[in-house]
Amino acid sequence: xxxxxxxxxxxxxxxxxxxxxxxxxxxxxxxxxxxxxxxxxxxxxxxxxxxxxxxxxxxxxxxxxxxxxxxxxxxxxxxxxxxxxxxxxxxxxxxxxxxxxxxxxxxxxxxxxxxxxxxxxxxxxxxxxxxxxxxxxxxxxxxxxxxxxxxxxxxxxxxxxxxxxxxxxxxxxxxxxxxxxxxxxxxxxxxxxxxxxxxxx
Numbered sequence: 031x032x033x034x035x036x037x038x039x040x041x042x043x044x045x046x047x048x049x050x051x052x053x054x055x056x057x058x059x060x061x062x063x064x065x066x067x068x069x070x071x072x073x074x075x076x077x078x079x080x081x082x083x084x085x086x087x088x089x090x091x092x093x094x095x096x097x098x099x100x101x102x103x104x105x106x107x108x109x110x111x112x113x114x115x116x117x118x119x120x121x122x123x124x125x126x127x128x129x130x131x132x133x134x135x136x137x138x139x140x141x142x143x144x145x146x147x148x149x150x151x152x153x154x155x156x157x158x159x160x161x162x163x164x165x166x167x168x169x170x171x172x173x174x175x176x177x178x179x180x181x182x183x184x185x186x187x188x189x190x191x192x193x194x195x196x197x198x199x200x201x202x203x204x205x206x207x208x209x210x211x212x213x214x215x216x217x218x219x220x221x222x223x224x225x226x227x228x229x230x231x
Contacts, residue, residue, distance in 0.1 A: 086123050
């Protein structure tokens, strides 16, 4: 697919969504002690010329964080840190040159999504699946997620449709502003040995 085509954005967002886990039960929004657990938020424009995601997973005493911004005809801005100590507040992720937070403002209704860090600017989105070496680019998310429907049970938790509005700041560029673009989120967990690869299947 040629860079800058509308399908480019959708494929980039989809490629970094983590796989489903394997335990079912609807749960409150908060942490399940002892579980491998993740919260993931994604949004995109109807024209498919912009997509974004922000997610974090807790694996034992370690938090994984990943986020990205995809724009048609522009480098993928890619963020990952898979070795962050879990804090007392598990929804705050602080690593080296990284701050990120997913805040539940109202259960099943509203979340705030924020970060301040450096993204790797990648000319080839497939590089995100490897070492992801790119140009360090200061970036900050300041986004609000609002539900537009009820949560739907999954085999590993639940998903929910919504909309996102807010802004993304990138050094040297005007803010990227979004207003009530389509969005979705997933909350998934499984009680298992965090070192068991089946936890990620």
